[in-house]
Amino acid sequence: QVIYLNGDYVSKENAKVSVFDHGFLYGDGIFEGIRIYNGNIFKCKEHLDRLYDSAKSIMLDIPLSYDEMEKALIETIRRNELSDGYIRLVVSRGPGNLGLDPKRCPQAWVIIIVEQLAIYPAEAYRDGLVSVSVSQRRNIPDALNPKIKSLNYLNNILVKIQANLAGVGEAIMLNAQGYVAEGSSDNIFIIKRGVVYTPPCYVGALEGITRATIIELCGKLGYTLKEEPFTLHDVYVADEVFFTGTAAEVIAVREVDGRTIGGGKAGPITTHLLEEFRKTVEVDGVK
Ligand code: PLP
Numbered sequence: 131q132v133i134y135l136n137g138d139y140v141s142k143e144n145a146k147v148s149v150f151d152h153g154f155l156y157g158d159g160i161f162e163g164i165r166i167y168n169g170n171i172f173k174c175k176e177h178l179d180r181l182y183d184s185a186k187s188i189m190l191d192i193p194l195s196y197d198e199m200e201k202a203l204i205e206t207i208r209r210n211e212l213s214d215g216y217i218r219l220v221v222s223r224g225p226g227n228l229g230l231d232p233k234r235c236p237q238a239w240v241i242i243i244v245e246q247l248a249i250y251p252a253e254a255y256r257d258g259l260v261s262v263s264v265s266q267r268r269n270i271p272d273a274l275n276p277k278i279k280s281l282n283y284l285n286n287i288l289v290k291i292q293a294n295l296a297g298v299g300e301a302i303m304l305n306a307q308g309y310v311a312e313g314s315s316d317n318i319f320i321i322k323r324g325v326v327y328t329p330p331c332y333v334g335a336l337e338g339i340t341r342a343t344i345i346e347l348c349g350k351l352g353y354t355l356k357e358e359p360f361t362l363h364d365v366y367v368a369d370e371v372f373f374t375g376t377a378a379e380v381i382a383v384r385e386v387d388g389r390t391i392g393g394g395k396a397g398p399i400t401t402h403l404l405e406e407f408r409k410t411v412e413v414d415g416v417k
Contacts, residue, residue: 132209134202134242136193139209145241152235153222157282159238160184163376164217166207166244167411171217172376174200176339184278185221192221193238206242216247216377222281250299250381255404258384258396259373261313263302263362264292268311268334276311276334289314300373302365302386305334309359316375317341320360320368321399327364330357340374340407347406353399362387370397379411380404 133145153159226235293301300313311334348355369392371383382396
């Protein structure tokens with residue numbers, strides 16, 4: 131495995147970060163998770179746009195231009211000889227001192243890790259996941275804006291811990307007002323009487339790139355899509371529920387908090403959207 135570390139390509143053993151790195155000390159940085167399908171970087175521009183927007187919002191200077199970053203991604207993939215996999219792109223504030231002040235961090239660090247992906251087994255896409263709602267609340271725009279894909283993922287990790295305690299793969303997080311926001315690392319959709327709903331991002335959700343792809347696909351396939359806040363009640367009585375994310379793609383949910391969703395397996399619209407999504411990923415992307 132070859133890792134990109136600030137312009138160098140190093141082995142996994144030599145890919146080391148300083149204990150004074152503010153990404154490590156404070157979660158001060160941003161990241162992206164990106165898929166490679168058939169040797170193509172899926173939605174590369176969208177991921178880089180989100181990365182550079184997150185950087186601008188937190189006043190982090192990425193030391194690479196957009197084109198240089200794209201080249202670094204391509205070269206890291208080439209050196210790892212992977213045609214299908216997952217890219218983790220991290221930009222941390224870089225090494226500083228023990229104080230919070232980012233002025234003490236003269237150079238941001240860029241790290242690119244490319245890996246094979248361990249995703250849900252094929253049956254999970256047919257049978258659906260069991261999920262639960264958790265007490266952890268999603269931070270909303272008056273705190274750290276959920277549009278920023280920051281390295282500060284403790285909130286999401288606490289959701290994952292609650293999912294683990296419940297023995298489920300993904301959990302549902304509400305916002306402080308009790309509206310459904312998203313999963314620990316996935317966006318959520320529900321379907322009722324043929325209409326597809328997903329929470330608007332202001333409710334407290336990342337502007338997921340898979341989410342955007344599904345919204346676009348709904349348009350193309352003629353499904354009505356509404357970005358509307360909804361509650362757990364709406365989830366319980368939905369005909370279909372699914373999560374979307376770079377790693378999970380489009381995965382059905384068959385049970386939430388003990389309530390069986392629809393027919394208790396991946397429903398017809400979810401299955402259709404997954405099929406069309408998989409066709410899209412095969413043709414889209416940067417070589
Ligand atoms: N929500 C959160 C909190 C995430 O971390 C992710 C993963 O990146 C998603 C949603 C899904 O976003 P995307 O489809 O861009 O991977």
